[in-house]
Amino acid sequence: MLAALPLSAIPAEDEALRPAIRAFLAEHVPQIPPERRARSWMGFDAGFSRALGGQGWLGLTFPEEYGGAGRGPFARYVLVEELLAAGAPVSAHWIADRQSGPLILRFGTEAQRRFHLPRICRGESFFCIGMSEPDTGSDLASVSTRAVREAGGWRLNGAKIWTTNAHHSHYMIALVRSSGTAQDRHKGLSQFIIDLSLPGVRISPIRDLAGDAHFSEVVFEDVLLPEDALVGEEGAGWAQVNAELAFERSGPERVLSSAVLLDEWIGWLRAGAADAASTALLGRLLGHLAVLRAMSVAVTDRLVRGESPVVEAALVKDLGTEFEQAVPALLEDRLGADPAREPPAALLRALAYTSAMAPSYSLRGGTREILRGMIARGMGLR
Amino acid sequence: MTDDLLARAAAELFARHAAPAAVRAIQEGGPADALWAAVEEAGFADALVPEAAGGAGLALSEALPVLLAAGRAAAPLPLGETMLARAALAGAGLEVPPGPIALAEALPGEVPRGRIAAAGPAAWVLLPRPEGGAWLLPADGATREDSSSYGAVLRWASAGNARALPQADWLAAGAFATLAGMAGALERMLEETVRYAGERRQFGRPIAAFQAVQQQISLMTEDVFAARIAAQLAALPGGSGVAGLDTARVAAAKARIGEAASRAAGIAHAVHGAMGITAEVDLHLWTGLLHRGRLRFGAEGHWNAWLGAEFLRGADAESLAFVRARLAPPPLEETTP
Ligand SMILES: Cc1cc2nc3c(=O)[nH]c(=O)nc-3n(C[C@H](O)[C@H](O)[C@H](O)COP(=O)(O)OP(=O)(O)OC[C@H]3O[C@@H](n4cnc5c(N)ncnc54)[C@H](O)[C@@H]3O)c2cc1C
Numbered sequence: 001m002l003a004a005l006p007l008s009a010i011p012a013e014d015e016a017l018r019p020a021i022r023a024f025l026a027e028h029v030p031q032i033p034p035e036r037r038a039r040s041w042m043g044f045d046a047g048f049s050r051a052l053g054g055q056g057w058l059g060l061t062f063p064e065e066y067g068g069a070g071r072g073p074f075a076r077y078v079l080v081e082e083l084l085a086a087g088a089p090v091s092a093h094w095i096a097d098r099q100s101g102p103l104i105l106r107f108g109t110e111a112q113r114r115f116h117l118p119r120i121c122r123g124e125s126f127f128c129i130g131m132s133e134p135d136t137g138s139d140l141a142s143v144s145t146r147a148v149r150e151a152g153g154w155r156l157n158g159a160k161i162w163t164t165n166a167h168h169s170h171y172m173i174a175l176v177r178s179s180g181t182a183q184d185r186h187k188g189l190s191q192f193i194i195d196l197s198l199p200g201v202r203i204s205p206i207r208d209l210a211g212d213a214h215f216s217e218v219v220f221e222d223v224l225l226p227e228d229a230l231v232g233e234e235g236a237g238w239a240q241v242n243a244e245l246a247f248e249r250s251g252p253e254r255v256l257s258s259a260v261l262l263d264e265w266i267g268w269l270r271a272g273a274a275d276a277a278s279t280a281l282l283g284r285l286l287g288h289l290a291v292l293r294a295m296s297v298a299v300t301d302r303l304v305r306g307e308s309p310v311v312e313a314a315l316v317k318d319l320g321t322e323f324e325q326a327v328p329a330l331l332e333d334r335l336g337a338d339p340a341r342e343p344p345a346a347l348l349r350a351l352a353y354t355s356a357m358a359p360s361y362s363l364r365g366g367t368r369e370i371l372r373g374m375i376a377r378g379m380g381l382r
Numbered sequence: 383m384t385d386d387l388l389a390r391a392a393a394e395l396f397a398r399h400a401a402p403a404a405v406r407a408i409q410e411g412g413p414a415d416a417l418w419a420a421v422e423e424a425g426f427a428d429a430l431v432p433e434a435a436g437g438a439g440l441a442l443s444e445a446l447p448v449l450l451a452a453g454r455a456a457a458p459l460p461l462g463e464t465m466l467a468r469a470a471l472a473g474a475g476l477e478v479p480p481g482p483i484a485l486a487e488a489l490p491g492e493v494p495r496g497r498i499a500a501a502g503p504a505a506w507v508l509l510p511r512p513e514g515g516a517w518l519l520p521a522d523g524a525t526r527e528d529s530s531s532y533g534a535v536l537r538w539a540s541a542g543n544a545r546a547l548p549q550a551d552w553l554a555a556g557a558f559a560t561l562a563g564m565a566g567a568l569e570r571m572l573e574e575t576v577r578y579a580g581e582r583r584q585f586g587r588p589i590a591a592f593q594a595v596q597q598q599i600s601l602m603t604e605d606v607f608a609a610r611i612a613a614q615l616a617a618l619p620g621g622s623g624v625a626g627l628d629t630a631r632v633a634a635a636k637a638r639i640g641e642a643a644s645r646a647a648g649i650a651h652a653v654h655g656a657m658g659i660t661a662e663v664d665l666h667l668w669t670g671l672l673h674r675g676r677l678r679f680g681a682e683g684h685w686n687a688w689l690g691a692e693f694l695r696g697a698d699a700e701s702l703a704f705v706r707a708r709l710a711p712p713p714l715e716e717t718t719p
Binding site (some may be wrong): 001002004005006007008009010011012014015081085256259262263266267269270274276278279280281282284285286287288289290291292293294295297298312315318319369371372373375376378379380381382 | 569573576579580590591593595596597599600601603604607608610611612614615618631633634635637638682683685686687688689690691692693694699700701702703704705709710711712713714715
């Protein structure tokens with residue numbers, strides 16, 4: 001049985017970052033129309049990411065010697081909350097800052113750290129994650145992209161798919177098989193940092209249902225990787241990937257994906273559209289948001305203490321994505337409750353985008369069913 | 383006493399004096415004297431009364447473990463209600479009378495009327511007044527009207543010379559006492575459901591081995607964790623209500639826990655199958671507490687509307703800004719180790 005999460009608060013020194021971030025965002029973000037801001041952490045703008053790097057806000061948690069700010073996870077928590085609440089286009093640096101950088105810091109060699117981390121902090125080096133393949137989704141251990149050892153490095157063949165931002169990225173960190181066969185499951189998997197400009201890498205963007213081309217298929221044909229493309233230990237890829245996933249499941253991005261839509265609707269309510277049913281729905285959503293945020297902060301506090309709250313993080317993600325999906329579902333009903341009333345077109349465009357993409361919230365980062373399986377294991381049911 | 387020690391002391395007390403058989407007996411109208419005496423003996427009912435006035439001087443958040451433990455036992459006692467009423471009486475410099483105090487939801491009428499818990503002891507009833515403030519009325523001076531398990535409706539011929547308490551948000555106080563018990567009951571119900579799923583076998587396996595059952599219990603786990611943290615949010619001190627309660631935090635927590643209660647009770651019953659419908663199995667002690675608690679002192683509909691209106695009364699443009707300012711613990715100042 002899991003122990004209850006103790007309530008925690010964000011340290012005042014990290015809260016102190018908030019005003020400067022808000023001021024920066026007030027200057028850079030409001031010009032962007034709501035339906036673009038609704039893209040949340042899928043909105044791409046390399047220039048914006050470089051500007052954030054210029055403020056010293058990329059790699060906040062990386063040590064100063066690698067170009068970071070040496071801050072703790074709560075500093076980044078505050079930053080990410082503000083970015084997402086504003087609907088800032090963060091996707092260019094998102095994966096490098098959240099996942100790839102910390103992975104390199106933790107498992108990489110000194111040379112890999114010195115090479116990659118400062119570039120990530122300056123917003124010059126963007127990363128993508130190569131886990132999924134055409135025949136590998138939830139069953140991640142079944143990856144069949146293969147790296148074979150050769151003199152001076154590795155020869156890579158296979159394909160990755162649904163790779164967010166592959167066509168905008170400089171590097172991919174991929175999970176591939178480096179020994180054995182698919183029957184070996186978790187054994188024989190390794191992670192590689194793949195320079196996407198190498199010969200033999202072919203990237204084909206895939207158009208999504210909202211009309212964006214934010215993810216791609218990436219095919220590797222006899223790509224020759226140098227020796228130092230391997231990150232971490234050969235054969236330890238499975239453990240490394242799981243450490244990586246735990247960190248990406250409980251942050252503000254699992255609660256705030258629909259925040260832009262919610263706040264656009266609030267703006268309309270404030271402009272005179274608030275009736276009793278809308279007011280009650282607003283109260284309900286605020287209550288849910290408050291409880292989820294408290295849970296997310298509590299899990300972050302565990303991470304800060306060096307614990308590994310894998311099951312608790314799965315719990316936050318499943319509950320958080322349910323909330324994020326409920327926002328557009330409930331607002332479709334609300335905004336159509338009185339056919340004689342005309343919601344602003346920009347609000348409806350933000351709703352259309354969010355409603356269309358909401359199903360992805362409970363797919364990316366592990367599907368709802370997989371997360372519930374993890375929770376069941378934590379409860380001793382399996 | 384640290385949280386843990388207090389929680390353990392409360393768990394032991396309720397295990398001894400509020401085992402399921404004792405709870406059933408009280409619910410059926412039997413005396414609660416022994417249970418209440420044990421609670422008084424432990425000092426729980428005076429937990430929020432300042433030390434100078436003879437209490438333990440605990441903050442709400444420190445007393446929460448006791449209320450969770452009472453909820454886990456489904457103890458039919460107005461314990462949270464008495465704690466809050468005594469804190470308010472002591473705070474107003476009024477004498478604290480002996481015996482349990484039930485908080486009432488005020489009802490309309492020519493004479494003082496209100497609804498208290500249907501079961502459990504009450505020597506006194508704290509009844510909010512339409513014009514603000516509250517009366518402390520003797521329970522044995524009341525006439526009982528047509529009632530239900532959701533609450534006993536009591537009427538007094540007049541307030542007489544009842545003690546009068548100053549203005550306070552008593553609905554929020556009652557909601558807090560209720561939601562804390564509900565959060566405890568939810569945890570116990572989850573544990574019992576997990577245990578049952580491991581014991582009951584069908585198709586040659588424990589039903590816990592079926593993915594459909596696992597996924598349902600995972601959902602329930604999420605709601606129970608959400609309810610617990612909601613109760614902790616509501617118990618944060620610093621508000622202007624009774625014993626430092628803040629109505630906005632209580633509103634969010636009562637509504638969220640009400641939702642959790644409805645969904646989780648449904649799953650618990652589904653997992654228990656027909657066995658859960660029997661009087662003999664204890665499951666209904668918790669589901670009953672949850673259903674009653676949902677309705678008492680404002681259900682989701684009431685508190686969601688209140689919270690939405692409160693947001694619109696303010697000037698925040700963003701949901702997150704409101705949540706940070708009104709529905710979160712204050713930032714943690716550097717503490718010296
Ligand atoms: C917007 C978006 C961005 C993404 N970005 C990336 C990226 O950058 N890099 C990357 O590697 N991947 C990315 N993905 C892929 C994502 O990780 C996968 O979608 C996810 O792992 C699920 O795999 P799948 O889509 O193949 O679904 P499948 O695994 O085929 O699942 C389909 C359905 O079957 C259910 N299912 C599968 N197995 C079980 C089981 N054992 N028990 C019960 N139910 C089961 C699933 O829960 C789901 O409901 C992205 C996906 C989306 C939607």
